[in-house]
Amino acid sequence: MEKGKNGPDSRGRPPAPNGTAGGADKEGACGVQCADCTLDAICKLLDYANGGSAVPDGVLLRERPVARGETIFRIEDPFRSIFAVKSGSFKTLIPEAGGREQVVGFYLPGELLGAEGVTGGAYPCTARALESSRICELRMERLPETGRPLEALQQGLIEILGREVAFGHALMASLIRQSAEQRIAAFILNLSRRLERRGLAGRVFVLTMSRADMGSYLGLASETVSRVLARFQKAGVLTLQKKQVQVHAPERLADIANL
Amino acid sequence: MEKGKNGPDSRGRPPAPNGTAGGADKEGACGVQCADCTLDAICKLLDYANGGSAVPDGVLLRERPVARGETIFRIEDPFRSIFAVKSGSFKTLIPEAGGREQVVGFYLPGELLGAEGVTGGAYPCTARALESSRICELRMERLPETGRPLEALQQGLIEILGREVAFGHALMASLIRQSAEQRIAAFILNLSRRLERRGLAGRVFVLTMSRADMGSYLGLASETVSRVLARFQKAGVLTLQKKQVQVHAPERLADIANL
């Protein structure tokens, strides 16, 4: 359980209208620095890290705000860009019969979105913001304009995709065959670790997605998610008030998840 | 219809083999030509396709035989090579608590094994032959010796990994939340299509893995796999004798799987 994709972010305030002009809020506390972003290696390569770039405009778009509920790409859209989450959180989903949607991933600050579309020319899923967020966009189709050697860029991509694949395997192993308690324990723990890896708070954070989203992702009914979380709270493993979780005993979660 | 799980692309990694019937494994009739192998683009690039290669020996090892039950790489082994299945079939697995093992993938002729290890420097799972098989091995660490531009090789890798990721998503969507019948129908159908894509027989083939392996992969008990297959047979959707399956009504399978 570990690698990849799912999760919320650690912030706490749901929706700010639009562009919380950063300051008065804790918005600052919940994003990642470039140094903690997965896209950083590529940004640096493009000389974007220090601003004085000779690269044409429009190849890398920095820090665009995205409103809660906004869709940044839709399934079947032609593949254009890879996105890095700078703050906030996203889910990816696949439409299902009957108008339902299956959540296939959650993305936290510092993680990359859309790399799955690099093959096949189209995105295999839809990506939607769970709260008001900020993203960087790397327009793949315009990379050749930069005149940079592609080799290092490709190397970066390979790293990213390789991690996704390995994570996917581990994830499958943890979902299939596990009880509801095990899945949810692993999920919470996973979120916690991913946040900490980026230098964010991993013991106290906000579950930005709905119980139904979690359930869809974990293959459980939202009622079950609710019940299990209540059980965890009763057992003193964590505390939750509304969407905010505080993890008291990560080791007990690990134990439940049988890691 | 609900989740479409395999859609247009359908690559993947489930299981199955094809092959030889009967008791001894002869793998003659069930292999793929180089033209149908995923590694082919890279082989060609190395001039291996036509034999007259200036590339140092030992970079690409061709057609090594592998005995049933043999392990070609183990979890945590340092990453060295990517393997292409030329004939036979493999499973990949992750050890679980309690000595059990979780099957995370099946690999058929023409498919690639081990690409997941390209990141992180180690294989994230163990790969074992389900029957006596043949593989080609591409030693990644020695690629630089070839003096070839890496760009095209990398491009190939990106394609491969991208497909894996997309497939993983679709797979998750199809496993989570589906009934035993749906999972098994989708599984059989997936095998069938993957075989056909490589020019092998997709209506009659051999399930080289055990029911327990299938169950592990699909998140079901082996008894359930057995029962469901029997039910399918009774319904006239397929016939099975021993490990050999004959699919009579792929469209009914698709219907059950709700594709």
Next chain:
DNA sequence: CGCGGGGTTGACGCACATCAAAGAGAGTGG
């Protein structure tokens, strides 16, 4: 103030895991 969506909680039933036992090959040894 009334409406609607998300969350919690309870009752009920079913699909599937688990336990158990018997049958079918396949490999081994005498």
Next chain:
DNA sequence: CCACTCTCTTTGATGTGCGTCAACCCCGCG
């Protein structure tokens, strides 16, 4: 060539985790 063992498969009986249905609560919003 025939017992013997071991593994894999099948089939039956029993139990239970969690999905489904339904009611209710809480909160934000128009």
